[in-house]
Amino acid sequence: MKNLKSLFRYIGNYKGYFYLSLVLSATSSILLLTPYYSMYHLFLSISSGSNFQSKYYGWIAIVGVLVGVLCYFLSLWFSHMVGFRVERNMRLFGGNQLLEVSLSFFDTHESGKIRKIIDDNAALTHSFVAHNIPDLVSTCIVPIFVVGVLLKLNWVLGVICLCTALLSLYLVKKMMGDPESLQYYMIALNNITSEATEFIRGMQIVKIFNASLDNFRTFKKSIDDYSDWALKYSFSARLSYVLNRLVLEVLPLILIAVAYPVMSKHPSISLFLVNIMFCMVFGSQLLLSLTKILNTGTNYALAFQSIHQLENLFDGYLEHKPTEHQKITSCSITCNAVTFSYTPEKQALKDVTFSIPEKSTTAVIGASGSGKSTIAKLIANMYHEYEGEIKIGSYDLNAYPEETLMDTITYVSQNAQLFHKSILENLKMARPTATTEEIQQALIATECSELIQKLPDGVETIIGTGGVHLSGGERQRLVLCQAFLKNNPIIILDEVTASVDPENEFKLMRAIESLSRDKTVIMIAHKLSLVEKADQILVFKTGELVEKGTPQQLKEKQGIYYNMLQRYHATKRWTLKGEVTQ
Numbered sequence: 001m002k003n004l005k006s007l008f009r010y011i012g013n014y015k016g017y018f019y020l021s022l023v024l025s026a027t028s029s030i031l032l033l034t035p036y037y038s039m040y041h042l043f044l045s046i047s048s049g050s051n052f053q054s055k056y057y058g059w060i061a062i063v064g065v066l067v068g069v070l071c072y073f074l075s076l077w078f079s080h081m082v083g084f085r086v087e088r089n090m091r092l093f094g095g096n097q098l099l100e101v102s103l104s105f106f107d108t109h110e111s112g113k114i115r116k117i118i119d120d121n122a123a124l125t126h127s128f129v130a131h132n133i134p135d136l137v138s139t140c141i142v143p144i145f146v147v148g149v150l151l152k153l154n155w156v157l158g159v160i161c162l163c164t165a166l167l168s169l170y171l172v173k174k175m176m177g178d179p180e181s182l183q184y185y186m187i188a189l190n191n192i193t194s195e196a197t198e199f200i201r202g203m204q205i206v207k208i209f210n211a212s213l214d215n216f217r218t219f220k221k222s223i224d225d226y227s228d229w230a231l232k233y234s235f236s237a238r239l240s241y242v243l244n245r246l247v248l249e250v251l252p253l254i255l256i257a258v259a260y261p262v263m264s265k266h267p268s269i270s271l272f273l274v275n276i277m278f279c280m281v282f283g284s285q286l287l288l289s290l291t292k293i294l295n296t297g298t299n300y301a302l303a304f305q306s307i308h309q310l311e312n313l314f315d316g317y318l319e320h321k322p323t324e325h326q327k328i329t330s331c332s333i334t335c336n337a338v339t340f341s342y343t344p345e346k347q348a349l350k351d352v353t354f355s356i357p358e359k360s361t362t363a364v365i366g367a368s369g370s371g372k373s374t375i376a377k378l379i380a381n382m383y384h385e386y387e388g389e390i391k392i393g394s395y396d397l398n399a400y401p402e403e404t405l406m407d408t409i410t411y412v413s414q415n416a417q418l419f420h421k422s423i424l425e426n427l428k429m430a431r432p433t434a435t436t437e438e439i440q441q442a443l444i445a446t447e448c449s450e451l452i453q454k455l456p457d458g459v460e461t462i463i464g465t466g467g468v469h470l471s472g473g474e475r476q477r478l479v480l481c482q483a484f485l486k487n488n489p490i491i492i493l494d495e496v497t498a499s500v501d502p503e504n505e506f507k508l509m510r511a512i513e514s515l516s517r518d519k520t521v522i523m524i525a526h527k528l529s530l531v532e533k534a535d536q537i538l539v540f541k542t543g544e545l546v547e548k549g550t551p552q553q554l555k556e557k558q559g560i561y562y563n564m565l566q567r568y569h570a571t572k573r574w575t576l577k578g579e580v581t582q
């Protein structure tokens with residue numbers, strides 16, 4: 001019942017079609033049994049020596065079969081309509097949830113795995129609804145009908161068939177295994193898919209460095225896990241499957257064995273022979289239906305498991321609803337005693353407190369893994385489960401609606417992502433209403449106009465496969481151009497110059513300068529040349545804020561920043577010595 005309820009959520013307005021499909025399937029399965037009715041009368045007339053009205057019963061059989069087949073096709077037609085609707089609604093649900101989840105969801109879930117869970121599970125449920133539901137109805141109706149008729153003909157044989165059907169259904173249920181094993185089986189299936197994608201991506205590195213395939217231990221583990229769960233699931237079904245087949249195979253033998261002692265006491269042997277023959281032939285329909293249930297049972301379990309898996313995918317990641325609906329009046333940022341952990345074992349930030357005045361630039365520096373990106377992501381509202389308080393203006397982040405924050409903070413990461421579309425379409429994503437003039441201005445401000453001129457179709461050039469391939473620096477500048485168009489008052493730049501050459505770095509710096517004008521800027525940087533002009537520097541070490549102040553104050557303090565600066569200037573004086581041999 002719970003399963004059907006969850007399926008109904010995705011059927012939406014097509015419930016009428018769903019019921020119609022069930023009714024037509026049930027009608028069809030009963031109509032397709034009409035030849036047996038005619039056959040029974042044929043047996044009767046043979047045993048009694050009376051004249052068989054072949055025309056009458058022949059027509060009943062033909063019309064019954066024809067109308068039955070028609071009903072079956074109509075039932076399939078409606079079930080396919082419902083199936084497509086379910087698939088569409090499941091994909092829509094997945095897509096909408098992706099819009100609702102916090103950004104941390106994308107940090108913790110691989111895109112291949114998300115795609116697989118949404119796409120494949122929707123397709124699997126479609127297939128079950130479209131193909132298996134009409135069959136499931138007929139496989140349930142036929143046994144009830146057959147057992148009813150047999151009980152009426154001879155109660156002993158009827159009871160045997162009824163017991164067989166009940167026993168078979170019980171074994172089918174057992175065969176489907178426990179839902180938990182099935183859930184792990186499906187998780188293992190998803191893992192193997194995403195690990196296989198990683199394996200293909202990593203193959204380039206393996207070839208370049210002639211690296212050992214040992215690096216793909218997680219892929220191997222996912223294969224082992226899948227094989228373990230597939231085996232466990234299959235073995236858990238083994239006994240019930242074998243027993244069920246046995247029950248179904250021996251049913252005719254039991255009928256014959258029971259029929260003999262009953263037959264010897266029967267007053268009309270010929271009538272009883274007819275009944276027995278009919279029971280054997282008609283009973284075969286019972287066997288057929290129970291065998292079908294055996295096959296659709298696994299699909300049933302898989303389809304509902306697919307729905308649960310899709311719904312559970314987003315658990316714990318849905319956006320926190322704002323406690324109030326405040327408007328942002330000032331773009332200063334305050335962090336008060338912020339502590340955060342990605343995993344229970346390790347704190348990524350410990351008791352971090354600082355404030356950033358409106359329209360100032362703050363540089364965040366520190367060793368790799370010190371927590372720089374983490375604090376930036378918390379301010380960008382990507383994670384919510386932190387201790388302490390993060391305020392924009394006078395209110396906590398929680399006091400603002402999601403849209404307000406999205407229209408206030410722009411987070412540019414080190415991995416610039418652009419879509420496989422034209423440059424213009426990519427830029428318009430940041431501001432769909434941007435005029436050609438505004439786009440030109442943004443391109444000039446972010447040092448992209450020279451790049452656009454070089455491209456065959458200018459701003460209409462498609463990026464990526466089949467179009468142009470841009471360098472890391474060129475991509476970063478286009479992303480800054482998007483940020484420029486978006487024109488949010490708070491900009492967070494997370495190591496945007498991390499992997500660019502000096503020429504691109506110079507252009508990027510000029511782009512950042514244009515972008516930062518009159519804005520509150522947080523700039524995470526490894527390169528100290530970028531931070532010297534900042535109004536404030538925050539130095540992080542193993543998750544703690546260990547120094548804060550203006551560049552001048554930190555120099556005078558002669559602490560970590562000062563030492564980093566010394567080392568930085570020393571490396572600039574390094575030269576390569578040696579002789580050049582001919």
Ligand SMILES: Nc1ncnc2c1ncn2[C@@H]1O[C@H](COP(=O)(O)OP(=O)(O)OP(=O)(O)O)[C@@H](O)[C@H]1O
Nearest residue numbers: 107342343348366367368369370371372373374375
């Ligand atoms: N998604 C995550 N799940 C678990 N741990 C994470 C995650 N992201 C970061 N960490 C851990 O949190 C700590 C801080 O990481 P963070 O990315 O903030 O460092 P960082 O100073 O920005 O480093 P880098 O300069 O190399 O980017 C590190 O120990 C890192 O391993």
